Amino acid sequence: MASVLVVDVDPFIREYLRNALERTGHIVSAVESVEAAGMAGLTRRFDVAFLDANLPDGDAIGMLGAFRNRLDGPETIVLSSMADPDLAERAMRAGAWDFIVKPCSLDRLTHSLRRALMYRAKRSEALPPRLRNCGIVGNSAAIRQCLEQAGLAAAGRADVLITGETGTGKDIFARAIHQSSALANRPFVVVDCAALPSGLAESILFGHVRGAFTGADTTRSGLIRQADGGTLFLDEVGELPPEVQSTFLRVLQERRYRPVGARHEEASDFRLIAATNRELADMTAAGRFRSDLLFRLNSFVLRLPPLRERREDIAALAVHLLAREARRDCCEVKGASPEFLAVLAAHDWPGNVRELVHVLRAAILAAGGEPTLHPQHLPVELKVCYMRGAMGDAGESAQDREPQGHVSGQPMAWREYRRRVLDEAERRYMADIMRHAGGDARRAMELSGLKSARFYQLLRQHGRDLS
Numbered sequence: 001m002a003s004v005l006v007v008d009v010d011p012f013i014r015e016y017l018r019n020a021l022e023r024t025g026h027i028v029s030a031v032e033s034v035e036a037a038g039m040a041g042l043t044r045r046f047d048v049a050f051l052d053a054n055l056p057d058g059d060a061i062g063m064l065g066a067f068r069n070r071l072d073g074p075e076t077i078v079l080s081s082m083a084d085p086d087l088a089e090r091a092m093r094a095g096a097w098d099f100i101v102k103p104c105s106l107d108r109l110t111h112s113l114r115r116a117l118m119y120r121a122k123r124s125e126a127l128p129p130r131l132r133n134c135g136i137v138g139n140s141a142a143i144r145q146c147l148e149q150a151g152l153a154a155a156g157r158a159d160v161l162i163t164g165e166t167g168t169g170k171d172i173f174a175r176a177i178h179q180s181s182a183l184a185n186r187p188f189v190v191v192d193c194a195a196l197p198s199g200l201a202e203s204i205l206f207g208h209v210r211g212a213f214t215g216a217d218t219t220r221s222g223l224i225r226q227a228d229g230g231t232l233f234l235d236e237v238g239e240l241p242p243e244v245q246s247t248f249l250r251v252l253q254e255r256r257y258r259p260v261g262a263r264h265e266e267a268s269d270f271r272l273i274a275a276t277n278r279e280l281a282d283m284t285a286a287g288r289f290r291s292d293l294l295f296r297l298n299s300f301v302l303r304l305p306p307l308r309e310r311r312e313d314i315a316a317l318a319v320h321l322l323a324r325e326a327r328r329d330c331c332e333v334k335g336a337s338p339e340f341l342a343v344l345a346a347h348d349w350p351g352n353v354r355e356l357v358h359v360l361r362a363a364i365l366a367a368g369g370e371p372t373l374h375p376q377h378l379p380v381e382l383k384v385c386y387m388r389g390a391m392g393d394a395g396e397s398a399q400d401r402e403p404q405g406h407v408s409g410q411p412m413a414w415r416e417y418r419r420r421v422l423d424e425a426e427r428r429y430m431a432d433i434m435r436h437a438g439g440d441a442r443r444a445m446e447l448s449g450l451k452s453a454r455f456y457q458l459l460r461q462h463g464r465d466l467s
């Protein structure tokens, strides 16, 4: 069973194909225009599209190119009422699976559909490609999923939109996709849209010819030209000045642009990776970002999770970043004590990995010649946050905390009951001992009489919910 999109201006063909394909078990959506097909493609994923070559509201073959650009875009079978060899050639060059002249038999259509589905099934059996060594650290399920998606993006040529809060790694992921792609040896051109001066944005992007405006003493090429054959990385795309958004949309569609003051257009065959920490849909609703540009950018979206949603990555990131900082400063790598890592793990990191980098740099400076970092090298707010978490809700009565011997009135197995009681006792003990030691983990360990490995294991295990 496949998901099939039929795009045809003729209502008879739409209904005929829908009925015939639904009878053979496929799920069919039938629409009449380029615009409706675009909307359908936003909300659903299709395996195969039957596409009328002569749609009333736009270039069907151009849309075929956009389909192919999508990572999981459908295989496309073009239907034409004319046996036009030029049109057939354009369609095949744009990536069509087949070109069929109407009217034709149902057998001809279903045969082509079967072949396209067989090809698609084989293609999806291929293992997902991996990113080349790219310095991205993390083993949480969330980051592994991002790496897998980025690997897929690197294997194709689809335009990519990377979203995520500030400091989540949009830049490092964009570079990793480029470096793992077939364009790795070609330019990677960064445009910081937030830093484009509004009067000069077009000239910086598209270049200008001599005399185009006051001060244009020489002809200058723009960043779009520099990206020809490589990747254009549009950072903070939500900040793209409104007057440039519509021009840029055309550039994306045609991969052609006109330098300021020039008579003729020039071509630039770049792959676009855009990034944003803004909610572009909200900006579109508020009229600050063009909806058609958002639609064009939305073809393959990589969403990077905030650090607080993948705390298990914090220790590995800290160790990696300490080594990176040491390499950068040509000095010895500092170690991190378990308490230091526990404090890092308790923080919410609104600035994400970038904030972690800054905090580690400051800690390295604060530690001076000491080879190991401890909580005293961290900013006081982080320690306070950790202690608050560790002390928890002091007002809660011991009774409230009594381990439950029943779940919803049902008796539980002895083993499970024992595990819960022990777990609760450990947690309470750790909270008490830390309180007595005034939050000083080393002092708490001495008071407890536990060996350090066991003490820090308990601290790690219960550190976040010592309440």
Ligand SMILES: Nc1ncnc2c1ncn2[C@@H]1O[C@H](COP(=O)(O)OP(=O)(O)OP(=O)(O)O)[C@@H](O)[C@H]1O
Pocket (backbone or CB within 6 Å): 135, 136, 137, 138, 164, 165, 166, 167, 168, 169, 170, 171, 172, 173, 277, 317, 320, 353, 354, 357
């Ligand atoms: N998963 C990761 N592994 C290793 N380093 C990372 C990771 N994620 C981010 N970093 C590092 O954190 C810092 C910030 O990352 P980056 O610049 O890619 O974030 P960003 O999302 O583009 O930030 P902004 O929105 O502020 O531009 C960089 O030093 C980067 O190398």
